[in-house]
Amino acid sequence: MEGYVLLAWINVALAAFNAGLFIIKWAIKRASQGKEPAIRKAWMQKIQLFSKIHRLTGLLLIAFGLLHGYLALGNRIAWHTGTLLWISILVIFAIFLLGKAKIIKAWVQWHRIADLCFWGLLLLHLLNPWLFL
Ligand code: HEM
Ligand code: HEM
Numbered sequence: 086m087e088g089y090v091l092l093a094w095i096n097v098a099l100a101a102f103n104a105g106l107f108i109i110k111w112a113i114k115r116a117s118q119g120k121e122p123a124i125r126k127a128w129m130q131k132i133q134l135f136s137k138i139h140r141l142t143g144l145l146l147i148a149f150g151l152l153h154g155y156l157a158l159g160n161r162i163a164w165h166t167g168t169l170l171w172i173s174i175l176v177i178f179a180i181f182l183l184g185k186a187k188i189i190k191a192w193v194q195w196h197r198i199a200d201l202c203f204w205g206l207l208l209l210h211l212l213n214p215w216l217f218l
Contacts, residue, residue, distance in 0.1 A: 165217060
């Protein structure tokens with residue numbers, strides 16, 4: 086298997102993990118309902134751990150996405166459905182930064198909406214990768 090293909094599917098896995106934070110948080114909250122305070126606290130700490138991993142995997146996705154694209158296009162970067170997809174990840178990241186800087190309120194909502202756009206663009210990238218050529 087070529088390196089760029091392996092990286093491509095690692096990227097899909099990273100994106101799925103990141104989007105799954107929503108489900109992981111929901112499942113942990115549900116599992117801790119009605120439990121003793123000490124158990125609830127331990128579960129909440131698990132959420133924080135997933136949240137930290139989420140930031141790391143998000144940044145890895147930015148780096149590996151660009152590397153995958155560079156290799157897939159024969160050691161160059163050009164305008165492509167993948168480039169658009171990659172820009173959508175930058176937007177997701179930018180929303181996080183703007184939220185932290187208190188420039189966007191309710192940023193998590195926008196972060197989630199941008200995530201939905203990402204999945205749409207991934208479908209385009211897979212179904213019609215060379216659309217722009
Ligand atoms: C690029 C770096 C990224 C950073 C620094 C980041 C950071 C965050 C933070 C701080 C939250 C708040 C919720 C929490 O931490 O519990 C969050 C939520 C979320 N992120 Fe990201 N994120 C990044 C990338 C991504 C990517 C690439 C995706 C999807 C492919 C994504 C999908 C989500 C979703 C769906 C939520 C909502 C979870 C919920 O409902 O609470 N994030 N992100
Ligand atoms: C700078 C950004 C990117 C560029 C330039 C790019 C470019 C490409 C190219 C040229 C292909 C081969 C298309 C073909 O002929 O079939 C490809 C395949 C693929 N890309 Fe990207 N891509 C980028 C980002 C991404 C990202 C961020 C992801 C995932 C989150 C991704 C996932 C995939 C997948 C799953 C394939 C199919 C691999 C296979 O053949 O099994 N790409 N990409």
